[in-house]
Amino acid sequence: MDGQIHEECGLIGLFGVDGAASLAALGLHALQHRGQESAGIATSNAGKLHLVKGMGLVSALFSKGETGQLPGDAAIGHVRYSTAGGSNFANAQPLLGRYTGGEAALAHNGNLAWAARLQRDLCASGALFQTTADSEIFLHLLAREQAVDDEAIARVFSLAGPAFSVVLLLADRLIAARDPYGYRPLVLGRSGSGWVVASETCAFDQIGADYEREIEPGEMLVVSSAGCRSLDFAGIRPRPARCLLELIYFARPDSLVFGETPHLFRQRCGRLLAAEQPAHVDIVVPIPDSGMSAAMGYAAALNIPWERGLIRNHYVGRSFISPGQEARVAAVRMKNNVVGEVVKGRRVVLVDDSLIRGTTTQTLGHVLRKAGAREVHMRIACPPTRYPCSYGVDFPRHEELLAHKFSLGQIREKLNLDSLGYLSLQGMTGLFGEKSDTFCTSCWSGEYRVHPE
Numbered sequence: 001m002d003g004q005i006h007e008e009c010g011l012i013g014l015f016g017v018d019g020a021a022s023l024a025a026l027g028l029h030a031l032q033h034r035g036q037e038s039a040g041i042a043t044s045n046a047g048k049l050h051l052v053k054g055m056g057l058v059s060a061l062f063s064k065g066e067t068g069q070l071p072g073d074a075a076i077g078h079v080r081y082s083t084a085g086g087s088n089f090a091n092a093q094p095l096l097g098r099y100t101g102g103e104a105a106l107a108h109n110g111n112l113a114w115a116a117r118l119q120r121d122l123c124a125s126g127a128l129f130q131t132t133a134d135s136e137i138f139l140h141l142l143a144r145e146q147a148v149d150d151e152a153i154a155r156v157f158s159l160a161g162p163a164f165s166v167v168l169l170l171a172d173r174l175i176a177a178r179d180p181y182g183y184r185p186l187v188l189g190r191s192g193s194g195w196v197v198a199s200e201t202c203a204f205d206q207i208g209a210d211y212e213r214e215i216e217p218g219e220m221l222v223v224s225s226a227g228c229r230s231l232d233f234a235g236i237r238p239r240p241a242r243c244l245l246e247l248i249y250f251a252r253p254d255s256l257v258f259g260e261t262p263h264l265f266r267q268r269c270g271r272l273l274a275a276e277q278p279a280h281v282d283i284v285v286p287i288p289d290s291g292m293s294a295a296m297g298y299a300a301a302l303n304i305p306w307e308r309g310l311i312r313n314h315y316v317g318r319s320f321i322s323p324g325q326e327a328r329v330a331a332v333r334m335k336n337n338v339v340g341e342v343v344k345g346r347r348v349v350l351v352d353d354s355l356i357r358g359t360t361t362q363t364l365g366h367v368l369r370k371a372g373a374r375e376v377h378m379r380i381a382c383p384p385t386r387y388p389c390s391y392g393v394d395f396p397r398h399e400e401l402l403a404h405k406f407s408l409g410q411i412r413e414k415l416n417l418d419s420l421g422y423l424s425l426q427g428m429t430g431l432f433g434e435k436s437d438t439f440c441t442s443c444w445s446g447e448y449r450v451h452p453e
């Protein structure tokens, strides 16, 4: 990733687990890559909900025993990047509300494509929004539908429309749901006799929970003292549209997402990229850390060594997570340094998993040449990203997308490269065989399954 698109959010939920808040905080540490603007945890104890949330990293918010203020054996947690609504405390999640059914805390990953229409309808019937986050719509739908029993709560999810993965904490229940297209991931696990859900399995690894299965698109799970109950709120399920960028970039390489290990998938993309776009060079250099897996596959397929010719400063953070273009550019400058002795006198191919705005990569060609590289090529292990996303990833405007603004030849010149090549869409989806049409590819194809309303 050229570091210039925004992540969405990360979720965790626990029920029937001692020390639920502490484990939620640990799990959120593992999910921190999904959002760094704000974090929060809500717990349920003796019929009452408790909430701690704030701006910043999980380590800053939950390092001084804050989880001690969160009693109970049921919890939900959230890390956020603002893909809808601003970056401020009011929008930090979990969101807490009170309705006919009592208190409810909610955490959401995704963007509601129908948010504008739903918000208009809700306001017209008297709703007063407290935040600018589309996630608040769920709380208003809960209130309007007077959704107390499980079936009524399921109706709320059928009304919301994609894209969402959600955890909802009530006094006596944990609810987890995933929209009928399954845009965003959500997995189910066990922790002792209790239950855990999370955006990615890396959260389970962190807290010693065991992975059970994916929560299905259109499925709502109700976890209570009676056990775990599955409801289908979608009726006839559409063909899934799981976000392929999760596997290409967002998800941690060591997670299990949509049944795939991202590290291995990215390696396969790298191998295919080598077949489609070989480069005649001396070394393969991954753009750290995002291009590592694809570069390994690319190098192995061409039988060329890969070298750490760029070193990332890990203390800068993922630049795309910094809101605002100025902050991003400054972060990029601090981010990567060239290992001069590795690239000097050599023909180099840089490999990354994707190239969106180009802010991170725009100076690399120049910097590598300055360090003595004889040739600088670039290969991208996904197709050119030309279209915006409406489902929870923040590259909302066409004009921000490098491949929308410029031809490939222009991009090559702009980045000061000897050659530039992308993986084909057909090749990439073909890696899934008969499941190739179960992924969202809108940001590459421009074909949208669900239209914003």
Ligand code: SF4
Binding pocket: 183, 242, 243, 244, 245, 246, 388, 389, 390, 391, 392, 393, 440, 441, 442, 443, 444
């Ligand atoms: S448009 Fe792209 S980023 Fe958005 S959900 Fe689809 S694949 Fe993911």
